[in-house]
Amino acid sequence: MEAAKTTKLRILYVSLRLLALGATVSAAFVMATSHQKIYLFSAPFEAKYSHTTAFKxxxxxxxxxxxxGILMLFPPPKNFLWRLALVSDVVMTMLLMSSVSAALAIAHVGKEGNSYAGWLPICDKFHKYCDQVAGALIAAFLAVILYLLLLLYTIHTIIR
Structure with a gap:
């Protein structure tokens, strides 16, 4: 009975890791390919992720x-490495959360602009680019949620 429960938990763990890996790969790929070039009054304007340090x-x-995610795909043996997995999961969750927050702030400025700073919104002209950035942000937000679940799983495993 205990072996079946352990096997189910391992399957859940690996499934969460695979989903988190897919979400981070998707977010990175979509952001890396986000660019659009438009012409206004025959002058070219380009929007790329590399133009903004927060997107980089x-x-x-x-x-x-x-x-x-690839390195942690297979669970480490239940000894000291679980504590290391806990610490690294916390660090990874914080890193992803901070990057999503920074990118979301810049994306908001791109969508709404900032009248106090004189920044105009660009999403009314660069529709494809803004849609790609939004897709990358959604995938990364999903990755953050999955890493939070993995963090809870790792804490549960250590306590058990």
């Missing part, structure tokens, strides 16, 4: 999250 940070954090 977002991409790097999701690539790190993807590599981490």
């Amino acid at each position: 940070y977002f991409l790097i954090a999701n690539v790190v999250g993807s590599v981490y």
Whole structure:
């Protein structure tokens, strides 16, 4: 009976890791390919993720999250490494959360602008680019939720 429960928990653990890996890879890929070029009055304007440091940070954090997801795909033996998994899950969750927050702040400025700073919104002209950034943010937010669930699972495993 206990072996069946342990097997189910391991399947859940690996499934959560695979979903988190898929979410971080998706977020990184969509952000890396987000760009659009438009012409206004025959002058070219381009929007790319690399024009904003917050989006660069977002991409790097999701690539790190993807590599981490691959490394942690198979659960470590139940000894000292579980405590290391707990610490690394906390760090990864915080890294992803901070990158999503930074990118979301810039995306909001791109959508709404900032009248106090004189920044105009760009999403009314760069529809494809803004849709790709929104998709990357949704995937990364899902990754943060999955890493929070993994964190709770790791804490539960250590306590048990």
